[in-house]
Amino acid sequence: MCRWAAYRGEPLFLEELVSSPAHSLIEQSHCATRAKTATNGDGFGIAWYGDRPEPGRYRDILPAWSDCNLRSIARQVRSPLFLAHVRAATGGGTRRDNCHPFVHGIWSFMHNGQIADFEHLRRPLETMLDNDLYNARTGSTDSELLFLLALQFGLERDPLGAMAEAIAFVERLAAHLERKVLVRFTAAFSDGRQLYAVRYATDYAAPTLYAAPMGETGGYCLVSEPLNDDTEAWVEIPDGSAVVLGENGVDVRIFSPAGRPASTMDAGLALVS
Template sequence: MCRWLAYSGSPVLLSDLLFAPENSLVVQSLHSRLGVEAVNGDGFGVGWYGAQEEPGIYHSTEPAWSDRNLRELAGHASAGRVFAHIRATTGTPVQQTNCHPFRHGRWLWMHNGAIAGFSSVKRDLTLAVEPALFPLIEGSTDSELFFFLALTYGLEQDPPAAVARAVGLIEETGRKHGVPLPIQMTVATTNGETTWAFRYSSEGRSRSLFHNADVRTLRLQHPDNVTLQHVSDDARIVVSEPLGSLEGAWREVPESSCLVIEGGREQLHPFAPVPGAAPAGSAAAAL
């Protein structure tokens, strides 16, 4: 599987997120504590919002722990919203176009998990993608196809509804092909202003996901912690596993839920798939 983080708050150096923490994403690429695999060395990606309308992206097929260009970039680039992902492939090739986060316009998307029986359901799911979006798919992963299904279902207008309908289609399609537990997922997506994070699986035993506690509260609890003095009040991090061991700093995202982060505000909502027909405008709907 994979590990990822989604940060929003005052601008920080990428190195402060990716390298500095005790259990940083780069550390997790070699020694993941809560992942299915301890090693996540099949590529790396980081997306951030800066001077341009669209977010910047850096992808590499090298393991994060040995990527000199990543360390150089991270020491100089800063941003107030960052997505980062380390990959452990579930079978698709190790290539740049298969590295997360994926981008469409201002939107970023990353996924930890898998669509089970992907080789069996791939054709049916691909036919459900809106024809105008289909040529934009660059890689071969289930995660990118999942992204384009969510876009087809209206991700840019209503992310929770779009993801719920996409997951509903994935589960319906999987079960039609004899796959009893079609999806395992933690997903993060953003338009550069709001972040949506989802935790769900068909078996009800989803991969780990955490978010940080309120920074102001943590400062009161740990007045001698230097790091907390330099973090903005609205800083929010959603992670596959905690970046450190500071007491009270991390809260688990509940099973079958959607966490919405906008500014320093966060809301937690239940999440469930929405079964339904193929989306209007897709190739499948015309068959």
């Protein structure tokens, strides 16, 4: 399983999540504590938003702990919204096109999880994409394909609804083809204005997701596992939830691929307090 961290708020240097904390993302790349495997050395990537609508991005196949350029970039780049990811491959080769975050237009996306029996579902899933989105697919991972399916199903109009529809479609297709019906999905995605995250699994065993305030003016980070030992600062996001970080603060909702995201839960109020 992969590890990732995302932030929205006042501009911060990327190093505040990527390299500086005691249990930074680089530290998690070789010593994760809340994942099935401690090592996430199959590449890394960062995507950040600045003065242009489209995000900047840097990815490589080296382990995050061994790339001096990553530390240098993280120390120099400051952004109000960014995504960072270290990869432990469950499918797809170790190549740059398979490293997260994935980017299309103004959207960025990263994922921790898997689609069961993906090798049997890949071709029919790809046929759902229109020509432009099919041609935009450069890698071979289930993560990138889920991102493109969400774009196909209207990510720009209804981000959480489109993501729910994409996951529901995968589950229905697997059942129809009599394959194993299992999607594990903890992901973050953004249009440069709002930061979204989803924690969901068909079998109620979704990869972990935590949130904590960061910065001095209402910023928040979302992470696969806490960046330090301050247990009071970190709130675990429940399985079957979506998080929206925007101008109005934190909104935590029920997430269900069978329908649209439902009303705000008490967990959202706990995060804001």
